[in-house]
Amino acid sequence: MIDAYTIQILVVFGINAIMALGLNLITGVTGQLSLGHAGFMSVGAYTAAIMTLRLHTPYVLNLLAAGVVAGLSGVVLGFPTLRLYGDYLAIATLGFGEIVRVLFLNLEITGGGLGLSAIPSKTNLAVVYACLGITLYVMSKIQKSRVGRALMAIREDEVAAIAMGVNSTSLKVQAFAVGAFFAGISGGLYAHYLTYINPNDFGFMKSIDSLSMVVLGGMGSLPGVLLGAAVLTYAPEKLRFLQNYRMICYGAFLVFMMVFRPNGLLGGTDLRQLVKASFKGLNWGAMAKQGARTREGIGGSKDGIA
Amino acid sequence: MFLTQLVHGLTLGACYALIALGYSMVYGIIGLINFAHGDIYMLGSFFALYLTSVVKMKIAPAFLIAMGLTSLVGLVIERVAYKPLRRSGRLSPLISAIGVSIFLSTLLNMYMGPQTRGFPDVITELQVKLGEIVITTTQLYIVAMSIALMLLLRHIVMRTRVGQAMRACSWDREVASLMGINVDQIIALTFAIGSALAAAAGVMMGVYFNAWWPLMGFSAGIKAFTAAVLGGIGSIPGAMLGGVVLGLVEILGSAYLQSSYRDAISFTILIIVLLVRPSGLLGRKIEQKV
Amino acid sequence: MNVKKLISLSIAALLIVSVTAGCSGGQPTQKSAEQKPPEQKLADTGPIKIGFLGALTGNVASYGINTLKGMKLAVEEINAAGGVLGRPLEIVIEDNRGDKTEIANVTKKFVTRDKVAAVIGDPTTGGTKVAAAICQENKTVLVSAGAVGPGVVEIGDYIFRDVVIDPIAVPAVVKWLKDSLKWKRVALIVSVNNDYSVGQAKLFEDALKKEGIEIAIKESIQDGDTVFTSQVTKIKKANVDGMIAPIYYTEGALLMIEAKKQGLNKVFIGGDGLLSPVLWELAKGATEGCMVFAGFSPDEPDEITKKFIDKVKQVYNEEPDMFHAQGYDAVYLVADAMKRANSADPSVFKTALAQTKDLRGVCGVLTILPNREPLRTPINVLEVKGQKFALKARVPVTAPQ
Numbered sequence: 002m003i004d005a006y007t008i009q010i011l012v013v014f015g016i017n018a019i020m021a022l023g024l025n026l027i028t029g030v031t032g033q034l035s036l037g038h039a040g041f042m043s044v045g046a047y048t049a050a051i052m053t054l055r056l057h058t059p060y061v062l063n064l065l066a067a068g069v070v071a072g073l074s075g076v077v078l079g080f081p082t083l084r085l086y087g088d089y090l091a092i093a094t095l096g097f098g099e100i101v102r103v104l105f106l107n108l109e110i111t112g113g114g115l116g117l118s119a120i121p122s123k124t125n126l127a128v129v130y131a132c133l134g135i136t137l138y139v140m141s142k143i144q145k146s147r148v149g150r151a152l153m154a155i156r157e158d159e160v161a162a163i164a165m166g167v168n169s170t171s172l173k174v175q176a177f178a179v180g181a182f183f184a185g186i187s188g189g190l191y192a193h194y195l196t197y198i199n200p201n202d203f204g205f206m207k208s209i210d211s212l213s214m215v216v217l218g219g220m221g222s223l224p225g226v227l228l229g230a231a232v233l234t235y236a237p238e239k240l241r242f243l244q245n246y247r248m249i250c251y252g253a254f255l256v257f258m259m260v261f262r263p264n265g266l267l268g269g270t271d272l273r274q275l276v277k278a279s280f281k282g283l284n285w286g287a288m289a290k291q292g293a294r295t296r297e298g299i300g301g302s303k304d305g306i307a
Numbered sequence: 308m309f310l311t312q313l314v315h316g317l318t319l320g321a322c323y324a325l326i327a328l329g330y331s332m333v334y335g336i337i338g339l340i341n342f343a344h345g346d347i348y349m350l351g352s353f354f355a356l357y358l359t360s361v362v363k364m365k366i367a368p369a370f371l372i373a374m375g376l377t378s379l380v381g382l383v384i385e386r387v388a389y390k391p392l393r394r395s396g397r398l399s400p401l402i403s404a405i406g407v408s409i410f411l412s413t414l415l416n417m418y419m420g421p422q423t424r425g426f427p428d429v430i431t432e433l434q435v436k437l438g439e440i441v442i443t444t445t446q447l448y449i450v451a452m453s454i455a456l457m458l459l460l461r462h463i464v465m466r467t468r469v470g471q472a473m474r475a476c477s478w479d480r481e482v483a484s485l486m487g488i489n490v491d492q493i494i495a496l497t498f499a500i501g502s503a504l505a506a507a508a509g510v511m512m513g514v515y516f517n518a519w520w521p522l523m524g525f526s527a528g529i530k531a532f533t534a535a536v537l538g539g540i541g542s543i544p545g546a547m548l549g550g551v552v553l554g555l556v557e558i559l560g561s562a563y564l565q566s567s568y569r570d571a572i573s574f575t576i577l578i579i580v581l582l583v584r585p586s587g588l589l590g591r592k593i594e595q596k597v
Numbered sequence: 598m599n600v601k602k603l604i605s606l607s608i609a610a611l612l613i614v615s616v617t618a619g620c621s622g623g624q625p626t627q628k629s630a631e632q633k634p635p636e637q638k639l640a641d642t643g644p645i646k647i648g649f650l651g652a653l654t655g656n657v658a659s660y661g662i663n664t665l666k667g668m669k670l671a672v673e674e675i676n677a678a679g680g681v682l683g684r685p686l687e688i689v690i691e692d693n694r695g696d697k698t699e700i701a702n703v704t705k706k707f708v709t710r711d712k713v714a715a716v717i718g719d720p721t722t723g724g725t726k727v728a729a730a731i732c733q734e735n736k737t738v739l740v741s742a743g744a745v746g747p748g749v750v751e752i753g754d755y756i757f758r759d760v761v762i763d764p765i766a767v768p769a770v771v772k773w774l775k776d777s778l779k780w781k782r783v784a785l786i787v788s789v790n791n792d793y794s795v796g797q798a799k800l801f802e803d804a805l806k807k808e809g810i811e812i813a814i815k816e817s818i819q820d821g822d823t824v825f826t827s828q829v830t831k832i833k834k835a836n837v838d839g840m841i842a843p844i845y846y847t848e849g850a851l852l853m854i855e856a857k858k859q860g861l862n863k864v865f866i867g868g869d870g871l872l873s874p875v876l877w878e879l880a881k882g883a884t885e886g887c888m889v890f891a892g893f894s895p896d897e898p899d900e901i902t903k904k905f906i907d908k909v910k911q912v913y914n915e916e917p918d919m920f921h922a923q924g925y926d927a928v929y930l931v932a933d934a935m936k937r938a939n940s941a942d943p944s945v946f947k948t949a950l951a952q953t954k955d956l957r958g959v960c961g962v963l964t965i966l967p968n969r970e971p972l973r974t975p976i977n978v979l980e981v982k983g984q985k986f987a988l989k990a991r992v993p994v995t996a997p998q
Contacts, residue, residue, distance in 0.1 A: 005735070009705040013698055034398070082578065085585050088340060092536040093581055095529070096574030103571035106789050114788070114795035118726045118748050122734075195697055197726040201790055202697050205529060209342075209405055216402045238702060247692060248413040248654045255406025256388045263395030308830060315826040413654050421658035423847040425879040443858070516823040517854055517879060520847070522656060526821055562827035567789045567817035 008126055010238060012194060015129035016187050018230040019136050021214040022223070023183030028212065029220035030144060031176040032156030033083070034091040037098030038184055038211050043203030044101060045071040045185025046192040050117045051110060053193070060123040064132075064189040071185020072178045074101075079177035083170055086159075098208055105200035116199030117192075124194035132190060136183050140223060143179070152176055153221075217258055219265030228266050310440045312562050313555070318446045318515065320554025321453035325508035326531035327538070327546040328460060329501030335477040335541035336497050337393070339400045343384060343407035344505055345528020349521065351377040351506020352513040353415060359429050366429035370510050374503040381502025382495055389498075390491070408524070416521040423520040426513055449511045456507055457547055460500070464543060473497060477541065530573075537577055539590020548588055644687035645680075645941045647672075647931065648707035650700065650718030650728055653692035656821070660720035660920050664742050665690065666913055667924030668717060670905070671932075681932045682941060689713060697727050704728040708735040714941045715740060717927045720920060722746035722792045729756045738943040738950065740931055742923035745868075746796040750969040755947055759927050759963060761869060761892040761973045763800050769976055769994045770890045771804035774866070777990065780838040782813045786828070786852070788844045791820045797843035797868055805841075813837050818848055825855040833861045842867040846918075849887075850879035857883035864888060866978075873918035877984040884981045888989065892960035893922040894977040896988040905959040919960075926958035 024038045045067035052058045052066055082093040105111040112118075143149045154162035155169050163169050192198050210233065218229020236254060240247045258266075326348050333341045354373035358364040364372075388407050392400045435442045464470035475483040476493045484490045512527070513519045530553060538549025553573060560572040580588065649668060651661025668688055676685045689711045693699040700719060707713045708731065716732055719725045720743030732739040733753030741749060741758040750756050774780045783805065787798035805812055814835040816828040829852070832840060840856075842849055842865045849871045856865075857880075865871075869891035877884045895906055895917070905925060909917040933956055935941050938949035953965040964972045975993050979986040 005709040006702070006705045009702055013702065028398075081582055085581055088334075088540065089536060089581055089585055089587070091340070092533060093578050096533070096578050099529075099574050100571045103568060107565075107567050114790050115746060115792045116723055118723075119752075122730060191698075195701055195727050196730045197697070197723060199697070199723045199792065202723075212398075213402050213405060216398045220396070220398065237699070241691060244690070244692070245417050245653065248694070249410055249417065252406045252408070252410030252413060255409065256403050257406075259399045259403040259406065260388070260391045263392050263399045265399075308834075312827060312830065315824075319824060416654055416658060421654075421662065422875050423850070423879060425850075425881070428881075441859075512823070516851060518823050518847075518851055522821075523823075557824065558827055562830065565817070566828055567819070569819075 010235065012124065012126055012129050014231055014234040015126075015133045016124075016190050016194065017211065017214060017234050018227055019129075019133055019190070020184050020187040021211045021218075021226050021230045022136050022140050023180040023187070024211050025180075025215045025221065025223070025226045026140060026143065026152075026176050026183075027180040029215050029222070029226070030149065030156065031152045031173060032159075033173060033176070034088065035094040035177075035180075036091050036205070036208050036212070037078075037094035037096070037101075038180075039203040039205070039207035040094075040098035040101040041071045041075060041181040041184035042188035042191065042207065043105060043198075043200065044074050044181075045188025046198050046203070047105060047111055047117070047188075048185065049189035050120045050192045050198055053121060054117060054119070055110075060121075060193065063193070064186055067189030067192075068182040068185040071188065072182035075177040075179075075181025076174055078181075079174040083173045083177065095205065095208075098203075098205060102200045102204060111200065114200070116197060116202075118197045120192050120196045120198070122193065122196050124190045129190055129194075132186055136186070137223060137227075139179075144221075144223070148172065148175070156221075213255065217255075217265055219267040222265070222267045225265055225267030232266070308439070312558050314440060314442055314446060316555035316558035317551060318449050318554070319558060320551035321450050322508045322512045322515075322550070323527075323531050323534045323554050324547045324550025325453055325456060325504050325511075326527060327534040327550045328457070328543065329505045330532050330535040331538075331540050331542065331546040332473075332497050332501045334535070336473065336480075336494055337389070337400075338397060339389065339404065340532065341501075342401065342404040342528065343388075343411065344501070345524030345526075345531070346408045346411040347377060347381055347384075347502045347524070348505040348509040348512075348527055348531075349415065349519075349524035350380055350411060350509070351502070352509030352519050352523065353419070354506070355510040356424060356426060356513060356519045360424075360427050366510075366514070369429075370507070373510050374506045377506035377509075378499035378503040381498045385495055385498040390494075408528075412521050412524065419521060421521060423518050425517045426519070429514060445515050449515060452507065452511060456504060457543070460504070461543060463500070469493070469496065533573065533577055536587055537580055539587030542587070542589045542591070545587055545589035552588070642684065644685045645682075645935070646687050646689050646711055646713040647928065648689045648704075648711060648713040648716040648718075649691070650693065650703060650707070650716050650724070651720055652695040653690075655694040655696070657695040657721055660743060661692075661695075661718070663918055663920035664718060664720050664924035666909070667742075667917070667921035667926075668928050670908055670912065670921075671925045671928035675928065675932055681935050682939065684941070686928070686932065693719070693724070695721070695724065697724065700724045700727045701731060704731040708732065708737045713737060714935070714943055714946075715931045717742055717924065717931070719744070720923075722749060722796070725749055725758070726752065729753065732756065736944055738931070738947050740927045740950075742927040743920060746792050754951070754969070755943065757930075757950055757965065757969060757971070759923060759930050759958070759960070759971055761890075761960070761976065762970055763797050763868070765970075765972065765994050766868070766890060766976050767797065767800040768804045768807070769992045770866075770978065771801065771808050771810065773978065773990065773992045774839075775808045775810060778839070780810055782811045782835075782837045784832045784835055784837045784840045785812050785815045786832075786840060786842040786844060787815070787817050788820050788848060789817045791845065793868075793870055794820075794844050797870075801841055801843060818844065818852070820845065820848060822848060823851055825852045826859075828852075829855045829859050829861055832856075833859055837863060839864045839866060841865075843870065845870040846873040846875045847879070850876050850884065853880045853883040853887060866890070869893065869919040872979070872986070874916040875918075877981060881984075884984075887981045889979045889981075889986065890976050890992070891919055891979065892973040892976065893917075893919050894979060894988055895986050896979065898959075899957075901957055902959045922959045926960050926963070929958060930956060930963065 027033050027035050048070040049063040049067040052063045078097050151167045214229040214233050219225025243250050329344050351373050354376045355369045358369035388403045389400050430445055433444045472488045472493050480490050534549035534553040535546050538545030556573050561569045649665050651664050652658045653661055672686045691703040693703045707716055715738040717740050722744040725741040725744035729739050729752040733755050738755050744758050745760050745763050788794035864886050866888040871889045872891045934946045934950035938946035940946050956963045961973045966972050975991040978990040980989040
């Protein structure tokens with residue numbers, strides 16, 4: 002019953018979920034809108050590919066290096082830009098993603114527009130789910146910790162958080178680094194799965210894809226992000242029977258989902274609530290309301306038309 | 308050579324500025340990054356292409372009808388995809404906008420096919436030579452048209468009652484509604500005006516570069532958004548300045564530096580500008596209150 | 598804390614996905630020309646399935662759509678003539694948006710769900726490489742209609758392509774430029790985000806160096822660009838004999854418009870990426886004199902090619918481009934090998950495919966070399982004249998020693 006096609010979809014889901022969980026820490030938990038997450042993924046993918054092709058290093062080391070280098074690039078991007086608020090940060094991260102892409106298109110070591118091919122195929126279902134398990138564990142630990150609460154305080158009201166003694170810049174950079182680390186891991190898995198990478202595979206649309214997973218599932222909620230990744234990995238495949246109308250329906254589907262459940266499928270729920278709710282006969286409405294309260298004010302800058 | 312490049316940059320910048328205005332207005336009022344705006348620009352260009360090549364219309368009426376039709380589409384999109392989300396978080400409308408963008412571009416891809424199409428010869432192209440500089444009539448039309456539209460918009464926003472209501476909404480929607488302003492109407496109007504401006508840019512770019520294709524909105528959208536942020540999002544003069552600066556940087560960057568690094572150069576400049584002036588060139592300082 | 602919960606959560610997530618993914622088993626496969634009732638698939642009597650791999654939406658959709666149109670024509674013809682080994686051919690159509698992950702998904706679906714005998718596509722080199730690794734692993738033949746870059750057939754013995762291979766064509770064309778047109782100084786234009794362009798430009802650089810033609814200026818563009826003003830200004834200043842533009846037709850046409858605007862009256866030459874009527878539909882008069890080298894020639898065609906051109910015009914109401922032609926030829930290439938091997942089993946007919954010799958197609962005569970690279974001869978140099986491609990020269994090529 003589980004054939005290679007199903008396994009394929011499961012692996013892709015896993016890779017997407019790891020990336021989306023990383024983004025969730027930045028956008029969902031800390032409230033910093035990032036539109037350049039694919040840039041981190043591509044840094045990871047290229048790190049792993051170049052190490053394996055040039056240095057013939059072992060797979061596990063490649064993955065780790067992919068995460069570490071991507072995490073470092075998160076720090077490099079984070080330090081100057083995290084002083085920016087709201088959508089100004091968003092556009093700076095978008096710029097970062099594009100700069101990385103253009104850089105990789107022009108460098109010799111990345112193969113330019115030809116991309117890198119013949120990367121050994123090492124990623125399989127077990128590795129992806131081991132990584133996903135680790136990601137979930139780390140993310141859950143972070144969210145439940147003192148740091149996690151501080152990050153959420155930054156999301157709710159940065160000025161108030163600073164007033165309460167939260168070192169917001171340092172924490173935001175840390176969140177960026179961790180989020181980027183996992184995007185890098187997912188990039189490494191991706192490179193070793195598809196065996197071929199090209200800078201154009203990590204464009205703005207890829208960033209948007211993972212942002213959609215986070216928002217659709219419900220920002221800040223781990224089961225939500227998992228569900229978002231599952232739905233958005235699976236929907237385009239399930240819609241194949243529509244042939245030419247497939248992507249039109251996918252677009253309409255995104256609009257419909259947001260109109261129908263504006264705070265994401267599991268917005269504002271955490272694990273405990275989900276378990277409780279399933280016993281109490283699923284009071285979705287109440288959860289959505291709670292979600293709405295916590296969602297206000299991301300990037301809340303108020304500019305007028307002047 | 309430098310001055311000619313400058314003219315090219317200004318023309319491109321004028322178009323970016325028009326698209327950026329729509330971004331900026333919508334952002335100013337409801338705080339939404341309208342990712343479908345680029346596709347509205349594509350749609351405006353498409354209407355003009357259809358009217359001039361199939362209906363065989365002259366460019367001037369086609370231009371106006373395209374603007375009208377596109378603003379209608381803008382209204383419908385606002386009603387269907389954004390209005391139900393007005394009370395939810397800030398990122399949900401963003402995803403909804405991405406859905407609209409995918410919907411529009413694939414719809415046109417299916418209807419027209421994916422290949423690039425050219426416009427019929429709608430403007431008799433003449434070249435004006437001023438010493439070293441070569442200016443074409445299309446360039447003159449574009450720059451003049453953009454300036455006229457921007458002045459008109461400025462007039463609407465600053466001097467009319469509707470404009471006053473728009474500014475009130477952008478300051479505080481709730482208070483505005485308490486003052487008897489029909490906020491829903493004003494938001495719808497903002498979408499209509501923004502869409503019409505994008506359509507104008509779409510027609511002009513389409514004629515200038517003689518190219519229309521279903522995905523043309525994507526990169527134009529990102530660039531216009533960049534321009535809006537560069538100038539200070541929410542600010543009308545800012546959007547104009549941002550558009551022109553971006554157009555100039557792109558043309559001069561690829562003329563005097565490596566053309567393959569063009570986009571990287573634009574974005575690096577953007578990030579530097581934001582670091583020095585975190586709210587854009589002409590943006591208002593953000594007040595942080597607890 | 599709740600490590601247990603986490604584990605159970607991940608298992609739950611895994612279950613949700615596997616259940617939903619598993620449901621798609623009952624999803625109907627799409628059929629192209631012949632609509633057969635969904636009967637039990639019998640190994641030897643049912644239709645022979647061929648997977649179409651390409652984008653029908655997204656950035657590279659124009660290549661995929663035209664490849665598919667060519668394939669459909671070939672399949673209709675073959676089926677009308679009684680099919681292959683007494684069985685009709687059937688194209689399984691999936692859209693991959695040009696996205697690498699989707700290419701992998703679709704290819705996996707082809708080889709495991711649809712159990713296709715061969716996959717035809719992807720028109721892009723990068724996409725082909727992703728699909729090729731999967732096809733090789735699952736022992737399914739892949740014939741790429743469009744992948745011209747390096748490192749494709751090296752992936753394995755199930756991987757083929759039916760294009761004009763640049764390493765063979767480019768040196769021949771450059772030699773012709775030197776001998777016939779006496780070019781000494783050229784500009785080279787490359788689209789940096791297009792692997793076709795980057796690969797071909799590298800070959801041009803080597804060949805130009807070898808023939809002693811100077812590259813006065815190297816300019817880069819990107820696919821999706823519409824603004825080429827600075828590039829053209831720079832090329833105009835460099836004072837060259839001609840421009841070598843290994844790019845695709847959309848950017849090519851827009852570049853030529855800009856060149857004409859700025860009064861750069863020199864000739865462009867490019868590969869089969871420029872071979873499309875879109876060139877003059879967009880650029881009108883600005884394309885006059887532009888040259889294209891390709892295996893496919895709409896001018897002075899032989900009988901097979903003429904029939905094909907008429908058919909495309911009749912069925913789709915458009916002029917064929919190289920993607921129509923390559924898709925069409927790829928189906929015939931596969932059908933021919935199946936007939937000679939007397940089997941639709943990929944592990945059997947792949948040997949016959951590798952021994953293809955002098956197969957007449959619409960893109961010239963095709964021979965598969967011992968290294969499984971295709972050799973197409975001759976190479977046609979076409980010139981745009983009065984909004985039509987006119988044959989300018991036939992450049993003979995031989996297999997590299």
